[in-house]
Amino acid sequence: MEAILGHALSVFAGFFAIVNPIANTPVIVGMTAGQTERERRAIAFRALATAFIILFFAVIGVQMLIAGIGGAVAGYQLAGHG
Numbered sequence: 688m689e690a691i692l693g694h695a696l697s698v699f700a701g702f703f704a705i706v707n708p709i710a711n712t713p714v715i716v717g718m719t720a721g722q723t724e725r726e727r728r729a730i731a732f733r734a735l736a737t738a739f740i741i742l743f744f745a746v747i748g749v750q751m752l753i754a755g756i757g758g759a760v761a762g763y764q765l766a767g768h769g
Contacts (some may be wrong), residue, residue: 705742
């Protein structure tokens with residue numbers, strides 16, 4: 688269980704660095720300045736869902752690509768690329 692929690696925290700830290708919500712907050716606030724609170728929430732949910740779908744398929748696609756060329760995902764993780 689401890690290994691799973693450590694892995695989950697590592698993955699979350701990577702996604703946090705990629706998405707960078709602290710730096711993107713002023714951009715989103717500026718882009719949605721004319722919207723109501725309800726519209727802002729809808730936009731935020733749509734953006735979150737879109738980002739999740741893109742990242743999900745990117746991860747699956749990379750794993751399929753690595754498996755297709757005969758590599759192992761663990762080998763790339765061991766090399767520091769995963």
